[in-house]
Amino acid sequence: xxLIYVNESxxxxxxHSAGVLDxxxxxxxxxxxxxxxxxxxxxxxxxxxxxxxxxSRADRQVGxxxxxxxxxxxxxxxxxxxxxxxxxxxxxxxLTRRRDGLLVAKVRVSNVLGRLFVHSSxxxxxxxxxxxxxxxxxxxxxxxxxxxxxxxxxxxLDYGAGAGVGGIIAASLHGNATLTLADINPKALxxxxxxxxxxxxxxxxxxxxxxxxxxxRFDLIVTHPPFMIDPDRRAYRDGGDLYGGKxxxxxxxxxxxxxxxxxxxxxxxGVSIVAGRDVVREALREAMPATGYRYDYRLLDPDxxxxxxxxxxYAGVDRIAAIGLCVQRDAAAHx
Numbered sequence: 001x002x003l004i005y006v007n008e009s010x011x012x013x014x015x016h017s018a019g020v021l022d023x024x025x026x027x028x029x030x031x032x033x034x035x036x037x038x039x040x041x042x043x044x045x046x047x048x049x050x051x052x053x054x055x056s057r058a059d060r061q062v063g064x065x066x067x068x069x070x071x072x073x074x075x076x077x078x079x080x081x082x083x084x085x086x087x088x089x090x091x092x093x094x095l096t097r098r099r100d101g102l103l104v105a106k107v108r109v110s111n112v113l114g115r116l117f118v119h120s121s122x123x124x125x126x127x128x129x130x131x132x133x134x135x136x137x138x139x140x141x142x143x144x145x146x147x148x149x150x151x152x153x154x155x156x157l158d159y160g161a162g163a164g165v166g167g168i169i170a171a172s173l174h175g176n177a178t179l180t181l182a183d184i185n186p187k188a189l190x191x192x193x194x195x196x197x198x199x200x201x202x203x204x205x206x207x208x209x210x211x212x213x214x215x216x217r218f219d220l221i222v223t224h225p226p227f228m229i230d231p232d233r234r235a236y237r238d239g240g241d242l243y244g245g246k247x248x249x250x251x252x253x254x255x256x257x258x259x260x261x262x263x264x265x266x267x268x269x270g271v272s273i274v275a276g277r278d279v280v281r282e283a284l285r286e287a288m289p290a291t292g293y294r295y296d297y298r299l300l301d302p303d304x305x306x307x308x309x310x311x312x313x314y315a316g317v318d319r320i321a322a323i324g325l326c327v328q329r330d331a332a333a334h335x
Contacts, residue, residue, distance in 0.1 A: 026194060028091035033116050033198045035084045036109055043071030045110040045133045049307045051122050070109045073122035075102035112165055113140050115172065117195045119163040128187045131236045132163045138300055139224045139268035140169040142324040146266050152176050154219040159211045159255060164192030166222040171201045182206040182214045185235055211251055217260040225251050227270035229313040243272030243317060245280035253287055262331035270304060273318045295327040
């Protein structure tokens, strides 16, 4: 697969090949985010299961607020919404007008650690959906606790960037960093680039199928791999074999090879606990290089997405746990 790098300053020049929005919809999305910031918009994305339960209520069929439109993905009446919101979504081609006259947004906007991120609307059923949910908040928090000691001009890679939460939070908190946002999904790169530009982060994008395909060495690599068992094999969700943990293992082993000496790899992911065993932790213990790296494997939440256990692919799984992994490469390592 060929990589396409896009400097933020010239991001529209290669928009189609790199999966970056054309100038007009990109500008419209940035204007949307700026307006949302001005009205102190604040929506926290719940799990899909919680969202479904809320939207099943009789009084939650038609929305009346900006958060209903851009957070809960409810259809809304035109007269209930600010003109600036509707106009920006229209200009970006991200507004659907139903036959009954109600408006539906094709994107959502969520607040993560005080920063706004645009991502896919609910439900995220399309194969190229760009997901943001409770995992993203744990990911951002875990990153914030693992930034100490990075070089002042750190080179940061967010692989499997999705909406760009991990890399943008890391670069925002660190300060003088340069950011590469990499993903296999062009739609994700489009939205992540908009989010990075809105956050005033110097960045480039890379269309890449694995961490190994991204050019260069990095002082910090952050990633939040898909970790579910997904029969539909959706890229943003399916973690592969090892009860959904194979991508987490593979990305770890590939990414640590991209670290500069003294560099750090930070991952948030979910792992299946089978008959009391953390299958990813066991596989990682076997696969990690014997020398050159040290790592901390940490339980962040013992039980997430419990509703998934009702589904046939999870037969035999006790629970799904959220974990954080921080791998440090030795400073004396040779390039």
